[in-house]
Amino acid sequence: MKKTLILTTTLLMSSLNLQAAPLDDLQKQEVRELVRKTLVENPDILVEAMNELRKQEVVAQQNADQKMLKSRHKDLFENPENPVIGNPKAKLTIAYFGDYNCGYCKRQDPVLKKIVEQNPDVKIVIKELPILGPESREAAEMALATFKQDKSKYLTVNQRLMSKPGRHSSGSIKAALKAEGINSDKLKVDESVSRQINDNLRLAQDLGIRGTPALVFPDEVLRGYTEEAALKEMIKKRL
Template structure:
């Protein structure tokens, strides 16, 4: 079987480099039928060949996706890690920086959030940059815009507001969003007036950036060389951080 495949490969390669005037004439209908029957019988007798081919194709597709993602990360490094107006927690000059995309209506984000708090305490050389990614409806967008408006005038309030919004079980409505801001001494109606084109553009840019990185939902965390899509438990995330600190 291997000899047959090698022969076919050699014939194919030879035909590709042989001058056209020396190449054999195209196969006629009978010859084409014989080739089809040979290929069919070969696959029927050796079905593992097809499985191997599919596995190899999938492997190449995954590698191509990974290469494209790494290229995207490299070209968007400044957008991810070198902005001056994104909220963050942890060490501002930390050795390891991680971008966190989240939605305040996302149940998995609420679970992820407590793990990130743990990571900041456990690793003093970690910086976490927040990127609002409202993908779960109108109230997701409302909460994202309001918290960015609050951050613009009260940057020290962001962390408290973020945790307050994340601490509510289930999804938000406008009333629960307003209540979260009120609990921290801020008026949601007044903040809504401060939601300008800069804030809307910032949210749109976050959505575009996530899409370009292949992020399809929340939570998602991004290191300089890797994208973690979906919920990541404490042990897994701890290993990711430790490996980059060493």
């Protein structure tokens, strides 16, 4: 019965849209009233239609993701300017877009570090994505400048910046660096640092990433925070 009603409604709507010219105003009104009556008496049709629309949107997003992941694979997973945590020779590489002022990133970050510590087959490419204000940009610049100056200190700086509750200020950023023995005034934020951040911002835009955190597998994009158990299951399926 439902399928029949949906088919009837679809045909009526198609008739109205595709054959509007031959219909006079009265006929158009009659078709509209029939469609309205059908939907009012069977509101579950709208629910089914919305569910189908969502399914189509998901499929369309997945198809777009696959196309973009293929074309931007090297930028995502093989950029030597990006910091990496975990085994450099790991079988599976995941790109991680994060912001030091993002509350959910502060939860996601330790999960990722725990995973790479426990699993030598996984490595994480860190994509600094400062989208939550000027302090986010400043923190990302300081972290990447540290990486360029001394790669061995990047991870501890990254962890200290990410572990601070709440938002950063310029003062808290400098304090985090100082705690790791780094003089922020002597760090060089040069063109390569700015370019890397801008490249990350463009890459995120191309992938439809509008917030942080975001995790990118070679075959899938996860937008938003991902629980540890779910993440481990996804990794298991790919190894």
